[in-house]
Amino acid sequence: MKILIFHLSDIHLSEERQIELLHSDKIIQTLNSMENAADEYIIVISGDVANRGYKNHYLVAQKWIDKFLSQLVEKTGKTASLVIVPGNHDINFDGFSIDLDKVKDGYNSNRIQDHVLDYISHMNSFYNFALSYKCFDKEKSIVSKKCVKYDELSIGIVLVNSAPLSLLGGNADDMGYHFLSDDDLQQIESLTDCDFNILVMHHSVVDLIV
Secondary structure, eight states: OOEEEEEOOOBBOOOOHHHHHHHHHHHHHHHOOOOTTTTTEEEEESSSSSSSSSHHHHHHHHHHHHHHHHHHHHHHHEEEEEEEEOOGSSSOTTOOOOOOOHHHHHHHHTEEEEEHHHHHHTTTHHHHHHHTTTOOOOOTTEEEEEEEEEEEEEEEEEEEEETTTTEEEEEETTOOEOOOOHHHHHHTTTTOOEEEEEEOSOOGGGGOOO
């Protein structure tokens, strides 16, 4: 069995007019024209699904994803498993004041987990969106796991929310300050019981403090 993993990131959707710019039909045409076509697909969207983490941005994203998956079935006769993780643009920063000094103070005062929880509370729209695709099914978790089965083969996908401690503004001041707790790491390291495991996150592992 041949499984193709199709990776998208940083699509930053906010308006319906952007849907046509993603050229779903051309993507599917390319997938369908491969010499050794895949038997199954896994679609990975690794963060910054929305442009600002607003509910209406995810309505646009959902419209595009549903259209894409529908076209994939129509053109290839195959379905796809979809997995999604958030990026820094999937945080709603409205009414949320955070800067690098506050992040550093959180580390120095051993209160960094409080900051992480603040971030999580400003990602409600992402979590509701992801839940509709059976990702991050536990209540606002940092780590989520999904197992996709194909006949006798199973692929485990470990999804990590690396967005907490990101800063608004598009600079790199927050590099190295993203955070995973000991419990998060334990969940990642335990992987899944599948034959293969794939780790999906938005930020590079070199950006993380553990």
